[in-house]
Amino acid sequence: MPPVNQSAHIREICALAPVIPVLVVEDAAWAVPLAQALVAGGLPVLEVTLRTPAALDAIAAMVQVPGAIVGAGTVLGAQDARAARAAGAGFAVSPGMTGALAAACAETGLPLLPGVATASEVMQAQEAGFDALKFFPAGPAGGAGYLKALAGPLPRIGFCPTGDISAQNATAYLSLPNVLCVGGSWVAPAAMMRAGDWAGIEALARQAAELGAGLER
Ligand SMILES: O=C(O)C(=O)C[C@H](O)[C@H](O)COP(=O)(O)O
Numbered sequence: 001m002p003p004v005n006q007s008a009h010i011r012e013i014c015a016l017a018p019v020i021p022v023l024v025v026e027d028a029a030w031a032v033p034l035a036q037a038l039v040a041g042g043l044p045v046l047e048v049t050l051r052t053p054a055a056l057d058a059i060a061a062m063v064q065v066p067g068a069i070v071g072a073g074t075v076l077g078a079q080d081a082r083a084a085r086a087a088g089a090g091f092a093v094s095p096g097m098t099g100a101l102a103a104a105c106a107e108t109g110l111p112l113l114p115g116v117a118t119a120s121e122v123m124q125a126q127e128a129g130f131d132a133l134k135f136f137p138a139g140p141a142g143g144a145g146y147l148k149a150l151a152g153p154l155p156r157i158g159f160c161p162t163g164d165i166s167a168q169n170a171t172a173y174l175s176l177p178n179v180l181c182v183g184g185s186w187v188a189p190a191a192m193m194r195a196g197d198w199a200g201i202e203a204l205a206r207q208a209a210e211l212g213a214g215l216e217r
Pocket residue numbers: 022049073074075093094095136162163164165183184185186
């Protein structure tokens with residue numbers, strides 16, 4: 001029996017915008033204006049990394065922002081998955097995949113975008129029922145050329161490359177048929193968040209939201 005498709009909801013989320021901002025939120029007070037700026041700029045899907053003490057409070061605040069679809073990033077294990085779910089996260093992103101993490105996400109009803117970097121990892125994720133995967137770290141692991149090569153033997157997998165993606169190189173990824181969207185921190189730089197430059201972040205989001213324009217994905 002084929003495994004249950006674990007990626008159906010993730011595919012819907014990835015179809016909403018060409019770029020998922022990867023957010024490192026140092027202060028939960030940033031959460032609402034940051035989410036409002038990104039949504040206003042055309043990027044409704046937000047990934048808050050669980051790398052800061054403020055992350056869970058930030059997720060809980062952001063889910064109240066109209067139009068925002070908020071997920072947790074850097075979800076490394078069952079405890080992270082449960083905490084993200086309790087904070088209201090709608091999906092989880094991880095740099096890699098373990099059986100324990102996949103089981104915890106399935107159990108808590110948290111759609112998971114698991115990370116992979118090799119063909120073997122893609123095959124393992126596929127066996128577990130995932131067909132939408134994060135390609136991480138995209139740049140150092142081989143970039144758009146590497147993903148293009150994976151499409152030959154693994155044509156049913158859609159990727160969200162993340163890691164070293166910028167406004168300059170995003171289109172090279174987005175133009176590949178096996179790329180669903182890209183992730184990146186460039187739309188919310190630490191210096192702009194610390195300065196409360198929400199208008200500047202909205203402008204960066206607006207540029208990023210236009211990156212996929214004209215491409216058939
Ligand atoms: O925290 C995680 O779960 C990660 O997987 C790492 C992030 O996705 C990348 O650090 C974002 O990469 P940059 O856009 O190059 O900053």
